[in-house]
Amino acid sequence: MSLRLRESKMAASIAAASCRALRGRCEPRWLLGWGRQLCSGGRRAAADARTSFGFQTVTEAEKGEKVNQIFENVAKKYDIMNDAMSLGIHRIWKDIFLHHMNPYPGTQLLDVAGGTGDIAFRFINYVRSQREHQVRQKLRTHQNLSWQEITKLYQEEEQKSLGDSHVVVCDINKEMLKVGKQKSQRLGYSEGLSWVLGNAEELPFQDDNFDVYTIAFGIRNVTHIDQALQEAYRVLKPGGRFLCLEFSHVNNSLLSSLYDLYSFQVIPVLGEVIAGDWKSYQYLVESIRCFLTQEEFKEMMEDVGFMKVEYRNLSSGIVAIHSGFKL
Amino acid sequence: MLASPAFRLLSRTRPGRRGGLQAAAGRALCAAAGEEERAGQGQQQRPPLEPGLLEILVCPLSKKPLRYEESTNELINEELGIAYPIIDGIPNMIPQAARMIGKENQGKESEQT
Numbered sequence: 019m020s021l022r023l024r025e026s027k028m029a030a031s032i033a034a035a036s037c038r039a040l041r042g043r044c045e046p047r048w049l050l051g052w053g054r055q056l057c058s059g060g061r062r063a064a065a066d067a068r069t070s071f072g073f074q075t076v077t078e079a080e081k082g083e084k085v086n087q088i089f090e091n092v093a094k095k096y097d098i099m100n101d102a103m104s105l106g107i108h109r110i111w112k113d114i115f116l117h118h119m120n121p122y123p124g125t126q127l128l129d130v131a132g133g134t135g136d137i138a139f140r141f142i143n144y145v146r147s148q149r150e151h152q153v154r155q156k157l158r159t160h161q162n163l164s165w166q167e168i169t170k171l172y173q174e175e176e177q178k179s180l181g182d183s184h185v186v187v188c189d190i191n192k193e194m195l196k197v198g199k200q201k202s203q204r205l206g207y208s209e210g211l212s213w214v215l216g217n218a219e220e221l222p223f224q225d226d227n228f229d230v231y232t233i234a235f236g237i238r239n240v241t242h243i244d245q246a247l248q249e250a251y252r253v254l255k256p257g258g259r260f261l262c263l264e265f266s267h268v269n270n271s272l273l274s275s276l277y278d279l280y281s282f283q284v285i286p287v288l289g290e291v292i293a294g295d296w297k298s299y300q301y302l303v304e305s306i307r308c309f310l311t312q313e314e315f316k317e318m319m320e321d322v323g324f325m326k327v328e329y330r331n332l333s334s335g336i337v338a339i340h341s342g343f344k345l
Numbered sequence: 346m347l348a349s350p351a352f353r354l355l356s357r358t359r360p361g362r363r364g365g366l367q368a369a370a371g372r373a374l375c376a377a378a379g380e381e382e383r384a385g386q387g388q389q390q391r392p393p394l395e396p397g398l399l400e401i402l403v404c405p406l407s408k409k410p411l412r413y414e415e416s417t418n419e420l421i422n423e424e425l426g427i428a429y430p431i432i433d434g435i436p437n438m439i440p441q442a443a444r445m446i447g448k449e450n451q452g453k454e455s456e457q458t
Contacts, residue, residue: 186398192437196433199433199434199435212398214435215437215439216405216439217438220440223402224403224410
C-alpha cells in the first residue's frame with residue numbers, strides 16, 4: 019500500500035513540476051468583447067487559476083474535465099451537428115483553410131484537436147491532387163518517353179501518392195479520435211495518417227519536427243492557450259507554419275445581431291433535437307463569445323515568437339484563420 | 346477475467362487536462378493493481394504501435410525519446426519510470442493516464458522526485 023501511495027505521490031509531483039515548467043507568460047485574455055459582463059470575474063480570478071467555461075467561471079482543472087466531458091458526449095454526432103449548425107458552411111471554411119495552407123507533397127503536418135479527421139482527410143486529398151499534378155507535369159515535359167518509362171512513372175505515383183507527406187492527428191479526447199479513426203477506415207484513408215492521444219499543452223512530439231501545425235476549432239477549448247502556442251512553436255521546424263481556424267468576432271453589426279440570435283436561440287435547440295444535448299451546445303456558443311478577438315489572438319501568437327502573423331476573416335469574422343511562422 | 350481488462354481500460358484512459366492530479370494518482374493506483382495480468386495478455390488483442398510514430402514521439406513531460414515495450418504494448422520513459430499505454434493502436438500520451446513503473450526503477454524515481 020505504501021508503495022502505491024508513493025507512486026501516486028510521484029505521479030502528482032511530476033505532473034506538478036511539468037505544470038510549473040510549462041506555465042506561460044500571460045494569462046488568457048478571455049473576457050473581452052461580447053458577453054463581457056457575463057464573463058466578468060474570471061479575469062480577476064485568473065490568479066487563483068480560474069478560467070472561463072462558456073459564461074461560467076470555473077477552476078482550470080474543472081474546465082479540462084468539462085470540455086472533455088462535452089466532447090465525449092458530442093463525438094458521435096459531431097459531424098452531423100457541424101453540418102446542421104453551420105448549414106454545411108464549416109466544410110467551406112475547412113476547404114479554404116486547406117487552400118490557405120497549400121501543402122506540397124512531402125509536408126509533415128501535425129493537426130491538433132483534429133479528432134474526427136476533417137482537416138487530416140482534406141490534407142491527404144489536397145496533397146494527392148498536388149502530387150498527381152506534379153506527375154502530369156513531369157510527363158508533359160518528357161514528350162518522348164517510352165511506354166516503360168511512363169508505366170514506371172505511374173507506378174511511382176501509386177506507391178507514393180502522398181510523396182512522403184504525413185499527418186499526425188493529436189487530440190485529447192479518446193472518443194473523438196475513435197470516431198475519426200473509424201471514419202478513416204470507412205473512407206479508405208490509411209497511408210500517411212497516424213492518431214495520437216495527447217494534450218495540446220504538452221505535446222508528445224520532438225522539437226522541430228513538423229512543417230505545419232494546424233488547429234481547427236480547437237484552441238478555444240484549450241485551458242492555457244499560451245502554453246499550447248509555445249508547444250506549437252516548439253514542435254515546428256524552423257520555417258514551419260502555424261495555422262489556426264477558429265470562431266472569432268463578427269465585424270458587421272447587422273450580421274452580428276443576427277448571428278447572436280441564431281447562436282443563442284437556434285443552436286442549443288438543434289443540439290437538443292439532433293444530439294439530445296442542450297448544454298454542450300450552449301457551451302459552444304458561450305465559449306465562442308468568450309474567446310479572444312482576432313487582434314488579441316494575433317498578439318498572443320506574436321508574444322510566443324511567431325513571425326509574420328496575419329489573420330483573415332471568413333464570413334465577416336464568424337471564423338478567422340490565423341497564420342504565423344517560426345523563423 | 347473479461348471484467349478486469351475493461352475496468353483497467355476505463356480507469357486508465359479517463360482523459361484529463363492539467364490539474365487532474367488526484368485523478369492521476371487514483372489511476373496510478375488502479376494501474377498498479379492490474380499490473381500482473383497486463384503483462385500476460387498485452388500483445389493478443391491490441392494492435393501494436395504504427396511504425397514510424399516511435400521516431401517522433403517523446404515523453405510529454407521530459408520531451409525525451411521513449412522505448413517501445415512489445416510485451417506490454419507500452420511506450421516507456423525509463424528515466425521517469427512512466428509507461429504510456431497503446432490502446433487500439435493509438436498511443437495514449439496523457440501523463441495523467443500513464444502508469445508508473447514501480448519496482449525495478451525505484452531508485453531512479455526517487456532521485457527524480
